[in-house]
Amino acid sequence: MSVKKDVSDELVAAMGEALAIATGEAAPAAVHRVEVMLDVDVRAIRTRLGMSREQFAKRFRFPTRTVQEWEQGRRRPDQSARAYLTVIERNPKAVEDALSAP
Numbered sequence: 383m384s385v386k387k388d389v390s391d392e393l394v395a396a397m398g399e400a401l402a403i404a405t406g407e408a409a410p411a412a413v414h415r416v417e418v419m420l421d422v423d424v425r426a427i428r429t430r431l432g433m434s435r436e437q438f439a440k441r442f443r444f445p446t447r448t449v450q451e452w453e454q455g456r457r458r459p460d461q462s463a464r465a466y467l468t469v470i471e472r473n474p475k476a477v478e479d480a481l482s483a484p
Contacts, residue, residue, distance in 0.1 A: 422459060422467045424452040431474055442470055442477060 402408035428438040428449070435453070439446040451457040459467060470477050 420464075422464050422471070424449060424459070424467060427467060427471045428453075430471075441481075442466075443481065 399408065403410050428435065431438065433441065435449050436446055438444070439449045448457070452459055466477075
C-alpha cells in the first residue's frame with residue numbers, strides 16, 4: 383500500500399472517530415495537563431538536597447556557571463529547564479537513576 387493511501391486511510395479513520403465523539407457514541411481520550419512553574423527557586427532545591435552548587439551542577443548535568451546565574455537572578459531557567467528542575471525537586475532519585483542508566 384502506498385504512503386498516500388495510508389495517510390488517507392488514517393484521515394478517514396480520524397474523521398470517523400471525531401464524528402463518534404461529537405455524536406456521543408464514543409468518549410474522547412483522556413487529557414493530561416502538566417503545569418510548569420513560572421519560576422523555580424534553584425537555590426532552595428539545591429539546599430533541600432544538601433548539595434553544594436558544584437555537586438548539584440555535576441549530579442544533574444548543568445554547567446556550574448548556569449546554576450550560579452540562576453541562583454543570583456542574572457538568568458532565568460527556560461521552560462524545559464524549569465520542567466527538569468521541577469522533576470528534580472519532586473523526585474531527585476528518579477532523575478539520578480535515569481542519568482546513571484547505561
